[in-house]
Amino acid sequence: MLMSLATPTTRVHAQDTEASSLQREVEELRREVKSLQEQVKTLKTEPSPAPQPQAQPTPAPATPAKPAADSIVALRESWSHVDKGMTQPEITGLLGAPAKELTIDGKLVWYYYYAGIGGASVFFNSDGHVSSKQRPTVGWW
Numbered sequence: 001m002l003m004s005l006a007t008p009t010t011r012v013h014a015q016d017t018e019a020s021s022l023q024r025e026v027e028e029l030r031r032e033v034k035s036l037q038e039q040v041k042t043l044k045t046e047p048s049p050a051p052q053p054q055a056q057p058t059p060a061p062a063t064p065a066k067p068a069a070d071s072i073v074a075l076r077e078s079w080s081h082v083d084k085g086m087t088q089p090e091i092t093g094l095l096g097a098p099a100k101e102l103t104i105d106g107k108l109v110w111y112y113y114y115a116g117i118g119g120a121s122v123f124f125n126s127d128g129h130v131s132s133k134q135r136p137t138v139g140w141w
Contacts, residue, residue, distance in 0.1 A: 075114065079135045082122060086130040091122055098122070107131070 078094045091110065098110035108124040118136045125131040 072117065075117075075136075079120065079133070082130065082133045082135075084130050084132070088124065088128060091130065095122070112136075 081094055082091065088110075095112060099113045100111040102109045102111060107126065108128070110122045110124070112120045112122075114120070114136055120136045121134040122130055123132045123134075
């Protein structure tokens with residue numbers, strides 16, 4: 001008879017322990033979801049026009065990015081001359097120094113930012129020549 005009394009009590013205790021464990025897990029998941037929601041909110045408010053680098057970015061040059069001329073027309077013209085195979089000095093001559101230099105998948109990327117226009121990038125292959133470009137797209141093409 002003692003055994004039959006101990007069995008229901010043990011079951012109740014096991015259920016209470018399991019419920020407590022589940023409650024702790026739920027609370028932990030709630031904290032994690034809240035943290036992730038805050039991170040998403042932060043990401044939504046921060047501009048991220050360039051692809052996310054997989055490697056550490058190289059330090060940005062000391063000189064800020066500047067268009068080749070003051071007008072949007074001249075800037076558009078400069079970007080239209082960026083072609084595959086061009087060298088870094090040729091790109092600097094057309095567009096000025098980049099705002100940032102990044103290394104993505106082992107390839108150099110120069111990132112330009114133009115206030116009121118948006119971002120743009122020039123991608124270089126392993127021998128230092130232009131492999132592709134991403135012109136500013138907001139409001140001027």
